[in-house]
Amino acid sequence: MPEGHKTHFFAREHSQLLAGQVLKVTSPQGRFRGDARKVSGKILAQVTALGKHMFYEFDSGQIIHIHLGRYGKFRNLACPPPAPVGQVRLRMIGDENTIDLNGPTTCRVIDDELRQQVANKLGPDPLAGGRKADAWEKIQKSKKPIGAILLDQSVIAGIGNIFRAEILHDVGLSPDIRGCDLPRAKFDQLWRSTRRLMKVGLKYGKIVTVTAKQAGMPIAKVQGKERFCVYGRKNCAVCDHPVDTIELASRKLYRCPSCQKVR
Ligand SMILES: [Zn+2]
Known part of the structure; x- marks a missing residue:
């Protein structure tokens, strides 16, 4: 989607x-x-x-x-x-x-x-000038795991299953930490990452979360699952640790247990 x-x-x-x-x-x-x-x-x-x-x-x-x-x-x-x-x-x-x-x-x-x-009915859209404070207000009250919250369009609008996995990986966050337990500084980092990754996606017309160095080629040329750090991958693009999957909010979530330790 x-x-x-x-x-x-x-x-x-x-x-x-x-x-x-x-x-x-x-x-x-x-x-x-x-x-x-x-x-x-x-x-x-x-x-x-x-x-x-x-x-x-x-x-x-x-x-x-x-x-x-x-x-x-x-x-x-x-x-x-x-x-x-x-x-x-x-x-x-x-x-x-x-x-x-x-x-x-x-x-x-x-x-x-x-x-x-x-x-x-929608939460703030980082690409449409949405306000960070509106997302934080809902997240800090939620007892759901952040991995489920991120798919909820009424909290942040525009995140789907690929962004969810890649944003959590980008900020080193375990998907099962509850919204209400998320430190404010970590949320700030998460919002920044969401904006940045979405802007890259908008620029290239596709989600790319690896760096050109990690990919070994210019970002515009990276294709398929090579574009991602964890989504759909066997091994993490950053640390090479095997990626595992869990079911969260009825969708498969990819994560790197080595990079995503904050919980
Ligand atoms: Zn990793």
Whole structure:
């Protein structure tokens, strides 16, 4: 599932491709047809992201709200677009570019009030100017382990399963320490790490947590699981200790027992 760096990456890319243009909006598959009619022929003002949610804001005040979920996938195409491939829920056709969307969890037209309701349920997004204090307020009261808290979008918005593992590893934190037991200094470090790793992800359009030195090549070239320190790996990229996994918040969490001793 795309994590927060990717929604911001898409928002920036799609703004560059389509903003300021009158869009033809369709739903080749049909499930979005009614909503597509509401915004087709309107000018797309901008695309923004908040956590794992995306908002295509039209001059008319209407907004296409998208959550990619596990299977949502964008495809960038030219104009005029070729025949749709698979179940294309949403097709946005601009002057020179077309964007198709298949398989999202959410794709609907909403107004600003509904968008606010979505935003109110989310914790701070480090890539959208979210406030550190808002995350700390919830974490310091929580009796859940930090490894579970980090996946809770109402605490920090945008962290998924890969970021969770890599952020905890980056700050040397055991995933089972409870929020209420987390020292403030460690939380500060965790927030800094989250921001930094998300910014790197946004810059390259993919999560990369190893350094160029660890990877033995420029960051932009690192592919697959070689991009990570612990996620999906047999051995830790930093210390080479075997990585183990635990089940936390119903998802598999990778950790290095040697690097992540703070608890
Ligand atoms: Zn390690």
